[in-house]
Amino acid sequence: MTSSNFAVDRPVRIGVQIAPQHAQYALIRETLQRVEDMGADIAFNWDHFYPLSGEPDGLHFEAWTELAAWAEQTERIELGPLVNCNSYRNPNLQADMARTIDHISGGRFIFGTGAGWFERDYQEYGYEFGTAGTRLDALARDLPIIRDRWTKLNPAPTRRIPILIGGGGEKKTLRIVAEHADIWHSFSDEATLRRKLDILRAHADDVGRDISGIELSTEVKNRSVDEADAQYDLGVRLFTVGITGPDYDLAPVQRWIDWRDAKNS
Template identity: 60%
Template sequence: MTDRPIRIGVQLQPQHASYTDIRRACARLEEMGVDILFNWDHFFPLYGDADGAHFECWTMLGAWAEATERAEIGALVTCNSYRNPQLLADMARTVDHISARDGGTGRLVLGIGSGWFERDYDEYGYEFGTAGDRLDDLRRDLPLIKDRWARLNPAPTRRIPVLIGGGGERKTLRIVAEHADIWHGFGRPESIAHKHAVLDEWCAKVGRDPADIERSAGVSPKPGRLPEDVADYAGGAEALHEVGTRLFTVGLDGPRYDPGPIRDLVAWRDARQG
């Protein structure tokens, strides 16, 4: 696998905070040198007070496009079920242009997945269906998104990278091999290594170079630490780096969005790359 530079991502979870808190955290993290700023595409908090404060994903990404200068931005991840794929392509293209500076290229990453949080569907009137159906819809819609990008005027400022999240070996990783530029997963390093091997096999089957796909994972804020609870973080950055991960993402909850632990990862990145 062709080596890639180490990158640090932060998911600013848009829950339990004011938008002022979120915007302030964006500015602080970009100044610290974070490479990508993510939010998520849900309508209600995923933990803590289930009816606590929460904000919508894509409206926020448009604001981030104006409020930031250097970091890439995106959702980790957009739920494919909520929007017509043609509309989503246009939304992404528009945020891409908003995020461009001084005639340069945009900074949007289209993070996308099939969706899983049933309350979002029930309360907003979307059909939940089955996990298999939602994955089939994602596979159907990704070519439509790319086709719409090719027909929009003006076109996107660059070939917008597609990030797909999820680790299902029979369907999800096949879709990643077919359509993604970045794969994002969670798990211990040995689990991530296994997923990489399965993804490589799918790439061989569909005629894709595995080196074309950047490997991303959730990670502990402490580069060498393996937390007891691995539901949120995959473990130490060094161990993940050894198995091929190059984009390391930490989730921060509001309202504090404590940037302190991110400094460890940014310093690790800079020291690791010399």
């Protein structure tokens, strides 16, 4: 028997996606420290090889090596990719990398993952792009391998590493979310999210999953407080704010942290 409601007794959390583009690493490191000092709950980057906005060949850094550095450079904040591209690395290797950063961070790593979508990454780095369907099929195939590898590694992970899955595809992605995700991240507006939650409930019923164990996450960049409040009413508790170089404007981060604190008071 599955639950029909998402857990709403979770506290609101704020994640900050620090895009690893258009800035030297010294500034990224400084921004990460400021984000942690401000009290954000999670620091995310993304798993791409080129900028997603601005100058296409601008400054850019690789996600996983950066996350290992973040694990050493921080003390409290959780961290992870938003999201890892499953296509770029063998699933057993992904599991080992995640376990290693889990240990470096003292149990603060979140394994955010998805099927991949940015075609230039594939073309420039020699990966087969395939189709959205084949990439999602690969993600569905690889997640059980990743979870199994975590049971075999020595030393084992420090905790049950949370799995965040990004994407909103209703037939395949949400089925994968129902089976594997501790956190589901989408970019849906209120009406779209409401519809997708009904679909996710149906998938959870099919796999015998209690959906109260899935934390809902959404992006609030360029959203109003009223829009965030509406998502909150639907059960969303993790709200992410994207910032990018060269300036990394932290004013929106502070506004959403203040909003979080009011919600949790």
